[in-house]
Amino acid sequence: MSIAVYFSSLSFLKLLKNMPGGVAQGLIWGLMALGVYITFRLLDVADLTVDGSFTTGGACTVMLILAGWPAWAALLVAVIAGVAAGFCTGMLHTKLGIPAILAGILTQFSLYSINLHIMGMAANKAVSVDKYDLVLSSRTVPSAILTGFIIALALVSFFYWYFGTEQGSALRATGSNPSMSRAQGIDVNAMKVLGLSISNGIVALSGGLMAQYQGFADINMGRGAIVIGLAAVIIGEVVGRALLGKHLNFYGTLSFTVIGGILYYAVVVVVLWLKLNSNDLKLFTAIIVAVFLSVPYLRDQSKSSFARLKKKGGSTNA
Amino acid sequence: MLKLEHLYKTFNPGTINEKIALSDLSLHLKPGDFVTVIGGNGAGKSTMLNAIAGVWAVDKGRIILDGEDITALPEHKRAKLIGRVFQDPMMGTAPNMQLEENLALALRRGQRRGLSWGVTKAEREIYRERLKSLNLGLEDRMTVKVGLLSGGQRQALTLLMAALQKPKLLLLDEHTAALDPSTAAKVLELSDKIVQENQLTAMMITHNMSDAIRHGNRLIMMNEGSIILDISGEEKKKLTKQMLMEKFAQVAGAQVDSDQVLLSK
Numbered sequence A: 001m002s003i004a005v006y007f008s009s010l011s012f013l014k015l016l017k018n019m020p021g022g023v024a025q026g027l028i029w030g031l032m033a034l035g036v037y038i039t040f041r042l043l044d045v046a047d048l049t050v051d052g053s054f055t056t057g058g059a060c061t062v063m064l065i066l067a068g069w070p071a072w073a074a075l076l077v078a079v080i081a082g083v084a085a086g087f088c089t090g091m092l093h094t095k096l097g098i099p100a101i102l103a104g105i106l107t108q109f110s111l112y113s114i115n116l117h118i119m120g121m122a123a124n125k126a127v128s129v130d131k132y133d134l135v136l137s138s139r140t141v142p143s144a145i146l147t148g149f150i151i152a153l154a155l156v157s158f159f160y161w162y163f164g165t166e167q168g169s170a171l172r173a174t175g176s177n178p179s180m181s182r183a184q185g186i187d188v189n190a191m192k193v194l195g196l197s198i199s200n201g202i203v204a205l206s207g208g209l210m211a212q213y214q215g216f217a218d219i220n221m222g223r224g225a226i227v228i229g230l231a232a233v234i235i236g237e238v239v240g241r242a243l244l245g246k247h248l249n250f251y252g253t254l255s256f257t258v259i260g261g262i263l264y265y266a267v268v269v270v271v272l273w274l275k276l277n278s279n280d281l282k283l284f285t286a287i288i289v290a291v292f293l294s295v296p297y298l299r300d301q302s303k304s305s306f307a308r309l310k311k312k313g314g315s316t317n318a
Numbered sequence B: 001m002l003k004l005e006h007l008y009k010t011f012n013p014g015t016i017n018e019k020i021a022l023s024d025l026s027l028h029l030k031p032g033d034f035v036t037v038i039g040g041n042g043a044g045k046s047t048m049l050n051a052i053a054g055v056w057a058v059d060k061g062r063i064i065l066d067g068e069d070i071t072a073l074p075e076h077k078r079a080k081l082i083g084r085v086f087q088d089p090m091m092g093t094a095p096n097m098q099l100e101e102n103l104a105l106a107l108r109r110g111q112r113r114g115l116s117w118g119v120t121k122a123e124r125e126i127y128r129e130r131l132k133s134l135n136l137g138l139e140d141r142m143t144v145k146v147g148l149l150s151g152g153q154r155q156a157l158t159l160l161m162a163a164l165q166k167p168k169l170l171l172l173d174e175h176t177a178a179l180d181p182s183t184a185a186k187v188l189e190l191s192d193k194i195v196q197e198n199q200l201t202a203m204m205i206t207h208n209m210s211d212a213i214r215h216g217n218r219l220i221m222m223n224e225g226s227i228i229l230d231i232s233g234e235e236k237k238k239l240t241k242q243m244l245m246e247k248f249a250q251v252a253g254a255q256v257d258s259d260q261v262l263l264s265k
């Protein structure tokens, strides 16, 4: 296939047509990224539970809706299930002394079995918007975007308030400096468990939304969620700082985390539109995350590094 | 105010790295006592302060603070009674949080942290006043992230935080050691002021003999996990570096050669 043929096969209209759906899905991933932001940025823990709890949220939601529950009640149970998953990771970490990363991996691993149980040992469960009253669906993208937007607004506002309270401040202090926190009378372990629980509650909520949007829950729907969440957090930070600079307050940071999810998914839509192999998406995502995570480190290095001294060679600067 | 009764602590017991860090340590502080603590490297000074603060549990003995037996309380529960400033300026503050947020965390030490605002308008005024008294210009930088402050500024802030919610006991572990001489002198002066104004009971570890003599009303010297010298009152006022060296030679006997170097810095 020649390049000319390739380009003529790309229809810009098609990109425009796919973009709204991308925005809707990006919004849902952006909500999940809020959960990742809490652990990764505020608590300073890379929590791998999310790959499992995202699916748990989807599985609970679909199964309960199929059992006749209203969608909102199903989502509520999904949140509780996510909180429980985060609580487990927190307990493994704080009570049994397992490193946080490993604790997350263990919970995630066990959730695979649990999620299968929830879905009645099926790897995939469909919930049709024709038969059930769903909160949002890919069938009606504009209203899905509106719903996602309202939920995002509510969550961002909620977290803005919560992390400004005494308890929320204690949680942030725990991530910022645990020894200082203990010296100030903060129960660091309790805060970690609390943070992990809240985070996974949000992740499960977005899993429940995603399952409704796509019309099914899948045992693998959460695979790589942590990386997508990190990508959204990082893209959001970079773009937020570029646009707002010093004016980027906490509300802005949270908002841009959600926007980061949307931008991430917009890139995905473009990649698919370019007819690149969608199996390479994970590779692209991992590279994006690795590049952005390394930027602060490399920036520091370029200011003060041995390599720089070496380049200068015989400079008098000691 | 503080009673340490026969404290023992051994690190890594039963291993090749076994280290007896506290050995039958007893001490009794009266309210308002300001004790300076000296001793060679590894004498157990920090270990004593960590035992009081509850960083880990002691092996044996009792710790009684203000009439309350705190031996079995975890670190965060003792915090309501104890203010601390560490040697490392990075350790006493939360770098990602604003100056006023750090102070607000300290103001709530020992209280339940609920869902009311983390920093209120009324307390901002208190912080501004207190920060002004430091003469570091920090009162105009209350919303700056603490990570952007210098080491000396952070130690001053940590001191302020330690005394914000009046503690029963203030623990200072070489809190000026990481600062340049003039900043160290300022922070030390500030420590004196804070202890006096709030009439705090305090313990201060230092490697500087002159500082140890000049500050406080009592001086103790540690060696191999216990107190080998305890001087207070008039005797302390008349103390000189020379006398301290001689006393140390008397008590510690043969070890004086190795430790002299460390003490006379």
Ligand SMILES: Nc1ncnc2c1ncn2[C@@H]1O[C@H](COP(=O)(O)OP(=O)(O)OP(=O)(O)O)[C@@H](O)[C@H]1O
Binding pocket: B011, B012, B019, B020, B021, B039, B040, B041, B042, B043, B044, B045, B046, B047, B048
């Ligand atoms: N957490 C720990 N684990 C193992 N050993 C420790 C620990 N803390 C202290 N020690 C050991 O206990 C002994 C006393 O240490 P400590 O820190 O109390 O000395 P110090 O008097 O404060 O000395 P310095 O003047 O060097 O600060 C040392 O031999 C030290 O190596």
Ligand SMILES: [Mg+2]
Binding pocket: B045, B046, B047, B173
């Ligand atoms: Mg020490």
